[in-house]
Amino acid sequence: MENNIRSLRSYLMQRLLISLYLLWIISTVVGYFATINYANQPYDLVLLQRANEVAAELKLGTGHEQLDVVPALPDGSDLGMPDRVLYTVTDSEGRKLAGNGNTLRPLSYRRERKGPLFSNGEREGQKTRMVSLTFPSRNGVLQLHVSETTQQRQALIRGILANIVIPELLLTLIALAVVWYGLKEGLRPLEELRHEVANRRRDDLSQLDGGKAPAEVRPLIDAVNNLLERLKQVMAAQQRFVADAAHQLRTPFAGLKTQSELALRTDAPERKQHALEHIHTSTQHGIRLVNQLLALARNEPGGQSTDSFTVLDLNQLAQECTVEWVQMALEKNIDLGYEGTSAAQSVQGDPNSLIEMLNNLIDNAVRYTPVDGHITVGVKAAAQGTELSVEDNGPGIEPQHRERVFERFYRILGTGQSGSGLGLSIVAEVAKRHGAKLKLDVGRDGIGTRISILFPVRPSSIIN
Ligand SMILES: Nc1ncnc2c1ncn2[C@@H]1O[C@H](COP(=O)(O)OP(=O)(O)OP(=O)(O)O)[C@@H](O)[C@H]1O
Numbered sequence: 001m002e003n004n005i006r007s008l009r010s011y012l013m014q015r016l017l018i019s020l021y022l023l024w025i026i027s028t029v030v031g032y033f034a035t036i037n038y039a040n041q042p043y044d045l046v047l048l049q050r051a052n053e054v055a056a057e058l059k060l061g062t063g064h065e066q067l068d069v070v071p072a073l074p075d076g077s078d079l080g081m082p083d084r085v086l087y088t089v090t091d092s093e094g095r096k097l098a099g100n101g102n103t104l105r106p107l108s109y110r111r112e113r114k115g116p117l118f119s120n121g122e123r124e125g126q127k128t129r130m131v132s133l134t135f136p137s138r139n140g141v142l143q144l145h146v147s148e149t150t151q152q153r154q155a156l157i158r159g160i161l162a163n164i165v166i167p168e169l170l171l172t173l174i175a176l177a178v179v180w181y182g183l184k185e186g187l188r189p190l191e192e193l194r195h196e197v198a199n200r201r202r203d204d205l206s207q208l209d210g211g212k213a214p215a216e217v218r219p220l221i222d223a224v225n226n227l228l229e230r231l232k233q234v235m236a237a238q239q240r241f242v243a244d245a246a247h248q249l250r251t252p253f254a255g256l257k258t259q260s261e262l263a264l265r266t267d268a269p270e271r272k273q274h275a276l277e278h279i280h281t282s283t284q285h286g287i288r289l290v291n292q293l294l295a296l297a298r299n300e301p302g303g304q305s306t307d308s309f310t311v312l313d314l315n316q317l318a319q320e321c322t323v324e325w326v327q328m329a330l331e332k333n334i335d336l337g338y339e340g341t342s343a344a345q346s347v348q349g350d351p352n353s354l355i356e357m358l359n360n361l362i363d364n365a366v367r368y369t370p371v372d373g374h375i376t377v378g379v380k381a382a383a384q385g386t387e388l389s390v391e392d393n394g395p396g397i398e399p400q401h402r403e404r405v406f407e408r409f410y411r412i413l414g415t416g417q418s419g420s421g422l423g424l425s426i427v428a429e430v431a432k433r434h435g436a437k438l439k440l441d442v443g444r445d446g447i448g449t450r451i452s453i454l455f456p457v458r459p460s461s462i463i464n
């Protein structure tokens with residue numbers, strides 16, 4: 001894994017190294033040609049002057065040439081003047097007429113050419129620079145080629161280049177060192193932060209101190225801190241939930257223990273029977289609570305995904321669920337009705353979760369609505385989807401409780417009913433998992449409770 005992680009420092013250094021290296025090469029090449037150009041200019045002038053002196057000595061261009069005169073030219077033996085100078089006089093065809101060496105005619109040298117021509121060449125392994133001049137003569141033209149070795153020029157070029165290249169190289173190295181050090185120092189707070197996180201206790205969710213970190217990573221640290229804060233809240237909620245669940249489970253178990261002890265101690269059959277009935281009720285409470293806890297776990301975010309979702313007919317599902325409750329409603333002489341649609345109402349969802357949701361809603365309605373009440377379960381097509389509602393004309397839920405009844409284990413005291421406060425939180429989780437909008441209102445004519453769930457039309461809007 002370590003190999004895949006790219007170090008910011010080495011990445012930047014690599015980039016910088018390549019670009020500085022390229023820059024150095026380019027400036028060296030450009031500097032080299034510029035230097036040659038500037039170094040040649042004064043030497044070329046001297047060479048031309050010398051060629052003119054030779055021409056004067058040989059009287060070229062006067063019509064009275066004296067080609068047998070041998071002008072005195074440096075032969076390279078003088079330490080102050082290490083370059084050797086040679087000259088040749090040729091006719092227009094390039095045939096040598098006089099001279100102290102064989103200086104080849106430059107290829108591009110044309111007949112009747114006006115003005116001097118400078119050219120580069122090589123003789124006996126040494127670089128040479130030559131100037132060629134044309135003079136009129138009786139038999140046409142004469143050409144004078146004066147060539148010199150380039151040791152002095154090259155020494156000058158080397159000197160200038162050394163003064164460009166070496167400081168540039170030093171500058172490059174200094175720049176690299178400064179950047180390397182800057183990066184090391186700049187990233188140190190991050191390294192410290194990494195160290196701090198790595199050495200944390202498993203349960204330490206306190207905020208990271210990004211005070212010294214570079215501004216660029218502040219948003220990341222803030223985001224991590226935000227996440228830590230939320231994680232802390234979630235963990236606290238989980239802890240509270242476990243404590244509440246254990247507390248709730250203790251009641252039916254305690255009842256079981258007391259009643260079974262009572263049954264064991266007594267010989268009277270009717271007392272045994274009575275105790276057994278209590279045991280039965282406690283067991284039912286226990287089972288219901290455990291089932292509710294399981295339902296909550298199933299519908300929690302991060303629990304089951306939408307894999308179990310199918311396209312189902314909400315109208316039919318709600319109707320079937322309602323029928324199951326008719327008997328219970330009758331026992332309290334409650335009129336439990338169903339208002340559906342004639343057409344099927346397709347909804348994407350998990351049928352088991354939706355049944356759990358409906359059961360909890362109808363259970364509440366039947367439980368909290370007094371004798372002779374009315375309950376209506378309904379499914380209808382709405383503008384933004386399909387609406388499922390359970391409405392009763394019971395005592396209603398006071399506005400101050402409306403937000404909180406969807407919290408886990410939240411109950412309104414004084415209803416005289418037993419329960420653990422999980423029903424509506426299951427409803428809320430199921431709605432959330434289906435991307436549905438949950439609403440708690442008063443019932444018809446401002447009496448009772450109406451809870452509605454609006455399922456979205458498009459399955460794509462389902463939230464996990
Ligand atoms: N239809 C309703 N009419 C009046 N009050 C209601 C209705 N439904 C819920 N409530 C109130 O909201 C509270 C929370 O309901 P919820 O279903 O979450 O828990 P519960 O019914 O008390 O227990 P459980 O459903 O876990 O057995 C209830 O205690 C009750 O006071």
Ligand SMILES: [Mg+2]
Pocket residue numbers: 360363364419422423424
């Ligand atoms: Mg309930």
